[in-house]
Amino acid sequence: MNADLAAGWAQRLAERLEVLASYRPSDLLMYSPATWWRLVERTNGELWPLPALMLLAGLAGGALLAWRAPDRAAAATPARAGIAALIAALAWAAVAVAFHAQRFTGIHWAAGGFALAFALQALLWLVATRWVQPVSGGGARRGAGLALLGLALVAWPLAGWPAGRPWAQAELFGIAPDPTALAALGALLLLQARGTRARRWVVLLWPLPLAWCAWSALMRWAMDDLLAAPLAAAVLLAPLAAATARRRQPHA
Amino acid sequence: MTTRRRVLGGAAAAAAAAAVAALGPAAAQPLPLPAARRVPSSGEALPCIGLGSWITINVGDDPPALAACAAVMRAFFDGGGRVVDSSPMYGSAQATIGHGLAQLGGRAPVFAADKVWTGAGDRGAAQAETSRRRWGVARFDLLQVHNLLAWEAHLPALFEMKAAGRVRHVGISTSEGRRHAEFERLMRSQPLDFVQLTYNPLDREAEQRLLPLAAERGIAVLVNRPFREGALLRALARHPLPAWAASELGCDGWAQLVLKFIVTHPAVTCAIPATTRVDHVRQNLGAGRGPMPDEPLRRRIAAHIAAL
Numbered sequence: 001m002n003a004d005l006a007a008g009w010a011q012r013l014a015e016r017l018e019v020l021a022s023y024r025p026s027d028l029l030m031y032s033p034a035t036w037w038r039l040v041e042r043t044n045g046e047l048w049p050l051p052a053l054m055l056l057a058g059l060a061g062g063a064l065l066a067w068r069a070p071d072r073a074a075a076a077t078p079a080r081a082g083i084a085a086l087i088a089a090l091a092w093a094a095v096a097v098a099f100h101a102q103r104f105t106g107i108h109w110a111a112g113g114f115a116l117a118f119a120l121q122a123l124l125w126l127v128a129t130r131w132v133q134p135v136s137g138g139g140a141r142r143g144a145g146l147a148l149l150g151l152a153l154v155a156w157p158l159a160g161w162p163a164g165r166p167w168a169q170a171e172l173f174g175i176a177p178d179p180t181a182l183a184a185l186g187a188l189l190l191l192q193a194r195g196t197r198a199r200r201w202v203v204l205l206w207p208l209p210l211a212w213c214a215w216s217a218l219m220r221w222a223m224d225d226l227l228a229a230p231l232a233a234a235v236l237l238a239p240l241a242a243a244t245a246r247r248r249q250p251h252a
Numbered sequence: 253m254t255t256r257r258r259v260l261g262g263a264a265a266a267a268a269a270a271a272v273a274a275l276g277p278a279a280a281q282p283l284p285l286p287a288a289r290r291v292p293s294s295g296e297a298l299p300c301i302g303l304g305s306w307i308t309i310n311v312g313d314d315p316p317a318l319a320a321c322a323a324v325m326r327a328f329f330d331g332g333g334r335v336v337d338s339s340p341m342y343g344s345a346q347a348t349i350g351h352g353l354a355q356l357g358g359r360a361p362v363f364a365a366d367k368v369w370t371g372a373g374d375r376g377a378a379q380a381e382t383s384r385r386r387w388g389v390a391r392f393d394l395l396q397v398h399n400l401l402a403w404e405a406h407l408p409a410l411f412e413m414k415a416a417g418r419v420r421h422v423g424i425s426t427s428e429g430r431r432h433a434e435f436e437r438l439m440r441s442q443p444l445d446f447v448q449l450t451y452n453p454l455d456r457e458a459e460q461r462l463l464p465l466a467a468e469r470g471i472a473v474l475v476n477r478p479f480r481e482g483a484l485l486r487a488l489a490r491h492p493l494p495a496w497a498a499s500e501l502g503c504d505g506w507a508q509l510v511l512k513f514i515v516t517h518p519a520v521t522c523a524i525p526a527t528t529r530v531d532h533v534r535q536n537l538g539a540g541r542g543p544m545p546d547e548p549l550r551r552r553i554a555a556h557i558a559a560l
Contacts, residue, residue: 026483031307032310034317035311035314035317038314039312106313
């Protein structure tokens with residue numbers, strides 16, 4: 001009897017897995033590209049001037065992380081990292097509420113879940129204000145982090161220009177999820193835990209930005225949007241850059 | 253076959269003409285009506301071209317987009333269309349349909365087809381009621397178990413609703429060949445009025461077992477993804493429409509040729525292409541008019557498209 005039950009469960013599981021495997025990214029895309037860009041445009045318009053303020057905050061946070069303190073200012077570096085983490089927390093909270101919960105939910109039944117996940121990430125960043133400090137040294141990790149911050153804060157808003165999209169449809173840090181997640185990955189490459197105990201908590205900041213970038217890369221691919229490529233590259237390269245640096249500095 | 257089609261077409265023409273007339277002055281000059289097929293279980297004649305809602309009308313509360321969708325629906329009903337299909341899975345599509353129907357003053361002759369889509373077996377009826385309110389209709393003409401999700405609980409509940417007069421037809425749906433074996437088992441064991449599946453000149457698996465079974469069991473068939481979510485038409489657009497498609501079938505584009513192939517399968521009741529454009533919905537409805545391919549010509553269509 002138990003064997004029959006197990007066989008039944010196994011068969012049903014196999015069928016479900018077969019069905020799941022049959023789905024392509026385009027099967028998961030619920031909206032047209034035109035609807036997506038209108039959503040971005042309406043979000044920017046309805047929240048203005050918040051999008052500009054969030055972008056400025058993001059640029060300020062990026063500058064804090066990019067700036068290398070002279071030795072006499074070294075004591076202030078944890079504070080700089082904490083401010084950057086606070087800006088990240090604000091950005092994730094803003095996207096959770098203003099984008100996912102209030103707007104994206106109109107066209108995607110999973111947006112409520114996305115909002116919860118982004119809110120959780122905002123909380124993690126808030127707590128992380130006490131865990132992080134700027135990464136020491138330079139190298140590939142720092143370079144990759146700065147490149148990702150540049151991509152998220154500067155290149156992403158400009159990406160619609162070659163495609164002929166209006167400026168009102170620019171996706172901005174702290175309002176749209178993709179540049180926010182990309183900037184988070186960049187920030188994580190420019191930050192490190194304050195000590196061994198904090199490291200196990202800082203690592204919790206990685207999964208959600210990676211998962212969102214991977215998901216969004218799939219959706220952009222389904223929309224024939226070239227921005228899928230940098231998202232996918234970020235998912236692959238950011239952890240690689242972090243891992244490479246960790247091997248070189250095992251006690252960092 | 254020709255005689256049956258002519259008879260059915262005449263019955264549908266009368267029904268659809270009355271329906272179009274009900275729309276008022278905007279439909280004062282009705283177009284020739286699409287051919288119709290009867291639902292075996294109820295005898296109702298339905299135009300063979302319907303309107304799907306996956307992706308295309310999931311536009312949220314954006315006023316210009318809602319207005320554009322309402323225009324598509326008006327053109328659809330003006331052209332003699334009736335079957336509109338949606339699902340709770342399709343984001344704001346149900347609310348958009350409700351908006352479009354309200355813009356038409358509740359006079360559209362819609363055949364309202366929706367789905368139950370929840371893994372919680374005891375929530376099906378409540379979800380259907382939410383869907384009904386979004387559409388703004390008195391009751392659904394068809395409720396289907398979406399992708400067979402929790403069908404064990406939903407189908408008995410839907411049959412109870414049908415017995416109580418709260419829905420007119422009951423069905424199941426799948427897409428792109430998923431779970432066809434289980435689909436077939438349900439077609440054999442359940443008193444279904446409708447099934448919905450994927451069928452087009454490239455996706456023809458349903459011809460092997462499901463479509464013959466539907467004909468044998470007297471189950472009406474809705475066909476989803478006739479254009480593979482537009483990918484098929486985008487691929488075909490790189491090639492010229494064969495001259496015989498225009499000369500023998502009166503097609504003005506690939507969409508009409510694909511739809512004519514689909515709706516002339518003897519078991520198919522209605523194809524439900526989705527679109528955001530008024531010109532496309534008119535073109536789609538045009539596939540239900542004029543000469544239709546016989547079986548040799550259907551094979552020629554499939555072979556030609558497969559070879560491109």
